[in-house]
Amino acid sequence: MKIAVVGGGSRCIYLMDLLETHTFTIVHPTIIAVADIDNNAPGLIKAKEDDIFTTTDYNDIFNLDDVDLIIELTGSMDIYNDILTKKNKSVRAMAHSTARLFWEISRVSNLQDMTTSKLRRAQEIYNIMTNHLIHEDVIVISPDHRVLDINKSLLKKTGLTRKEAIGKFCYEITHHQSHPCSGDHHPCPLVQVLKTGKPSQATHIHLDKEDNELHYSISCYPFIDHNKITGVIEVSKDITSDIKIQKAMMRQEKMVSIGRLSAGVAHEINNPLTTILTSSMLLQEDVEPDSHIYQELQTIANETLRCRKIVKSLLDFSRQTRPSKKSFNLNDIVRESFVLTRKQAAFNDITMENELSEKLPLINIDNDQIQQVLINLALNAIEATPPGGKVKLTTRYLSDIKMVEMEMKDTGSGISPEDLDKIFDPFFTTRENGTGLGLAITHGIIEQHGGTIEVQSSQKHGTSFFIRLPLKTENDHD
Ligand SMILES: Nc1ncnc2c1ncn2[C@@H]1O[C@H](COP(=O)(O)OP(=O)(O)OP(=O)(O)O)[C@@H](O)[C@H]1O
Numbered sequence: 001m002k003i004a005v006v007g008g009g010s011r012c013i014y015l016m017d018l019l020e021t022h023t024f025t026i027v028h029p030t031i032i033a034v035a036d037i038d039n040n041a042p043g044l045i046k047a048k049e050d051d052i053f054t055t056t057d058y059n060d061i062f063n064l065d066d067v068d069l070i071i072e073l074t075g076s077m078d079i080y081n082d083i084l085t086k087k088n089k090s091v092r093a094m095a096h097s098t099a100r101l102f103w104e105i106s107r108v109s110n111l112q113d114m115t116t117s118k119l120r121r122a123q124e125i126y127n128i129m130t131n132h133l134i135h136e137d138v139i140v141i142s143p144d145h146r147v148l149d150i151n152k153s154l155l156k157k158t159g160l161t162r163k164e165a166i167g168k169f170c171y172e173i174t175h176h177q178s179h180p181c182s183g184d185h186h187p188c189p190l191v192q193v194l195k196t197g198k199p200s201q202a203t204h205i206h207l208d209k210e211d212n213e214l215h216y217s218i219s220c221y222p223f224i225d226h227n228k229i230t231g232v233i234e235v236s237k238d239i240t241s242d243i244k245i246q247k248a249m250m251r252q253e254k255m256v257s258i259g260r261l262s263a264g265v266a267h268e269i270n271n272p273l274t275t276i277l278t279s280s281m282l283l284q285e286d287v288e289p290d291s292h293i294y295q296e297l298q299t300i301a302n303e304t305l306r307c308r309k310i311v312k313s314l315l316d317f318s319r320q321t322r323p324s325k326k327s328f329n330l331n332d333i334v335r336e337s338f339v340l341t342r343k344q345a346a347f348n349d350i351t352m353e354n355e356l357s358e359k360l361p362l363i364n365i366d367n368d369q370i371q372q373v374l375i376n377l378a379l380n381a382i383e384a385t386p387p388g389g390k391v392k393l394t395t396r397y398l399s400d401i402k403m404v405e406m407e408m409k410d411t412g413s414g415i416s417p418e419d420l421d422k423i424f425d426p427f428f429t430t431r432e433n434g435t436g437l438g439l440a441i442t443h444g445i446i447e448q449h450g451g452t453i454e455v456q457s458s459q460k461h462g463t464s465f466f467i468r469l470p471l472k473t474e475n476d477h478d
Pocket residue numbers: 313376380381384410412413414415419423428429430431433434435436437438439440463
């Protein structure tokens with residue numbers, strides 16, 4: 001459809017833009033002529049730029065052959081009537097008022113197009129959040145704490161299907177409890193958002209389907225409709241492994257500095273202790289064994305020996321040298337340690353058992369260091385177990401991760417949850433005569449071997465330490 005426009009003002013520009021940007025499906029309109037008495041009218045200038053025929057006398061339009069439609073955009077009914085009388089019969093004419101009506105209609109449909117595409121985009125974003133985010137958990141919650149929607153990542157952790165989760169309370173799903181979990185020490189970001197109407201952030205401990213603790217960094221954002229909060233979107237990220245790495249790094253730094261300090265102190269104290277010990281023994285030779293002075297000197301000697309034991313532990317701790325590794329069967333070392341600690345166990349009326357896997361591959365380890373580890377763990381287990389209890393040593397091969405595992409299990413007192421985080425810290429002890437270095441040394445040795453040590457403890461049932469050692473580490477040479 002070929003169009004001639006009479007009137008080159010802003011309406012003409014609007015029409016030209018509309019025809020350029022809009023895709024027409026039934027007719028294909030193009031402007032082939034523009035007329036305006038003002039040579040500088042914007043529509044006329046634009047038409048010239050686009051190589052469209054222009055004129056300052058609209059009568060010229062009637063001489064053009066192929067015009068299908070004349071649109072009058074001057075706003076003057078006289079001009080429109082003049083066009084109607086002069087135009088060829090086959091040419092149609094449209095007044096500015098009719099043109100305006102069509103523009104209104106086209107604007108509405110344009111708006112609808114925009115709304116639909118915006119909706120489609122929003123749906124796409126929502127789809128990504130609920131189905132494709134793998135590192136973040138997303139949950140949409142109503143103001144009464146009910147789950148409105150939940151993403152795949154969080155469903156996987158909770159072990160629920162979307163159908164099971166929707167409608168449940170958020171605290172049932174993430175905290176396994178029957179009441180909201182907000183408190184001074186555990187502020188709920190959802191409650192904060194509902195209170196303030198502003199986004200909120202917090203770190204929480206959630207429980208997975210096996211009740212393992214997971215640390216979460218949570219951000220909540222409100223949905224506001226007509227000044228009312230209609231829901232909250234909660235995006236949370238599991239930062240458990242980041243925290244573990246941070247803790248391990250802190251422990252490492254602490255161990256290094258304590259190690260250095262201990263080495264210096266232990267070295268300086270060792271010599272005077274030896275002098276005290278020999279002097280008290282020499283003095284004992286000059287007095288009667290049943291005298292009061294002899295007994296006091298014996299106390300000095302005993303206490304000095306105890307100090308030397310502590311100093312030796314300190315030196316062991318600070319001397320965490322690189323292991324000198326050879327190929328060993330862990331079972332052999334377990335048997336040796338078993339022999340060394342069994343007497344102590346029998347003395348405390350504790351049964352010691354072992355269950356050693358036949359299929360254990362050889363591993364590259366420092367015999368002395370691993371024996372020290374086993375003795376430390378066994379002595380701790382014996383210390384913690386009441387008479388009549390049991391300490392059991394098990395070895396197994398974890399073929400899927402190519403590691404050898406040793407478990408030291410006791411039926412003792414267990415470790416309280418507050419202490420569980422501290423037991424590997426140097427000098428942490430709950431025992432009257434303990435130095436608190438056994439587990440710190442053990443941890444260092446296992447780390448040097450590229451292995452891991454983990455503990456599970458229940459105050460009713462006892463404690464299990466799990467040590468995993470790789471068959472070989474990257475630094476091992478054949
Ligand atoms: N099997 C266990 N059962 C219960 N508590 C344990 C067990 N093993 C370790 N612990 C706790 O961990 C603490 C630290 O143990 P660690 O071996 O490092 O030091 P210690 O045994 O107290 O002293 P030492 O340096 O003489 O070994 C213990 O004091 C105890 O509270």
